Amino acid sequence: MLSKGVFVYSKTPGKPPSASALRKTYQVMRSDLNIKGTLYGGRMMYLLDEIAATIAEKHTEKVCATLLVDQLKFIAPAYRDDFLIFEGAVNRAWNSSVEIGIKVSAHAPKTRKLRHIVSAYFTFVAVDESGRPVSVPPLTPVTQAEHKRYLEADERRAQRLAGNKK
Numbered sequence: 001m002l003s004k005g006v007f008v009y010s011k012t013p014g015k016p017p018s019a020s021a022l023r024k025t026y027q028v029m030r031s032d033l034n035i036k037g038t039l040y041g042g043r044m045m046y047l048l049d050e051i052a053a054t055i056a057e058k059h060t061e062k063v064c065a066t067l068l069v070d071q072l073k074f075i076a077p078a079y080r081d082d083f084l085i086f087e088g089a090v091n092r093a094w095n096s097s098v099e100i101g102i103k104v105s106a107h108a109p110k111t112r113k114l115r116h117i118v119s120a121y122f123t124f125v126a127v128d129e130s131g132r133p134v135s136v137p138p139l140t141p142v143t144q145a146e147h148k149r150y151l152e153a154d155e156r157r158a159q160r161l162a163g164n165k166k
C-alpha cells in the first residue's frame with residue numbers, strides 16, 4: 001500500500017530495516033596500510049564482514065554464517081587517518097537467509113569531504129547449534145528506498161541461485 005509516498009506492507013508483520021541498520025565509524029591506522037600507503041583490501045573485507053554479521057544477527061536474533069559476498073567493489077582507496085563510515089542494512093529476508101547491503105564512505109580528518117569508496121552485498125544464513133539453517137523473521141520495507149532495495153534483492157538472489165545450478 002502506498003501512503004503519502006511511504007510503502008506500508010500491512011499483511012507482512014516483519015521488522016523494518018531501521019531496527020537493525022547500522023552506521024559505524026573507523027579511523028584508518030598505520031597498521032591497516034599496504035606498501036602503497038592505502039588501506040589493505042583484506043582489512044576492509046574483515047571490517048565489512050564484521051559489520052554485516054552484526055546487522056544480520058540483530059535482525060534475525062540468531063547466529064548467522066556468511067554464505068557469500070558479491071558485487072564487492074573497491075571504488076577508491078582510503079589513506080591513513082581517514083575516517084571510514086560504514087552504513088548497512090538488511091535489504092531482504094527469505095526463509096533462512098538475509099541480504100545485507102553495505103556502503104562505505106571515507107573522509108580525511110581535515111577536509112570532511114565524503115568519498116564513496118566501497119559497496120558490497122552479503123548473504124548470511126541463520127543457523128542452529130548444529131550449524132543447520134533455521135528460519136528468520138521477515139523484513140518489512142517502510143520507505144521508498146527500502147522498498148526498491150527489497151525488490152532488487154530478490155532479483156540478485158535469483159541470479160545467485162541460478163549460479164548454483166551451473
Ligand SMILES: CC(C)(COP(=O)(O)OP(=O)(O)OC[C@H]1O[C@@H](n2cnc3c(N)ncnc32)[C@H](O)[C@@H]1OP(=O)(O)O)[C@@H](O)C(=O)NCCC(=O)NCCS
Binds near residue numbers: 064094161
Ligand atoms: C551457510 C550454510 C549453513 C548453509 O547450509 P546449506 O546446507 O548449504 O544450506 P541450504 O542449501 O539449505 O541453503 C541455506 C540458505 O542459503 C540460500 N542459498 C544457497 N545458495 C545460495 C546462493 N548461491 N545465493 C543465495 N542464497 C543461497 C538458500 O536459498 C537458503 O536460503 P533460504 O532458506 O532463505 O531460501 C553452510 O553452507 C555453511 O555452513 N557454510 C559455511 C559458512 C562459513 O563457514 N562462513 C564463514 C564464517 S561465518
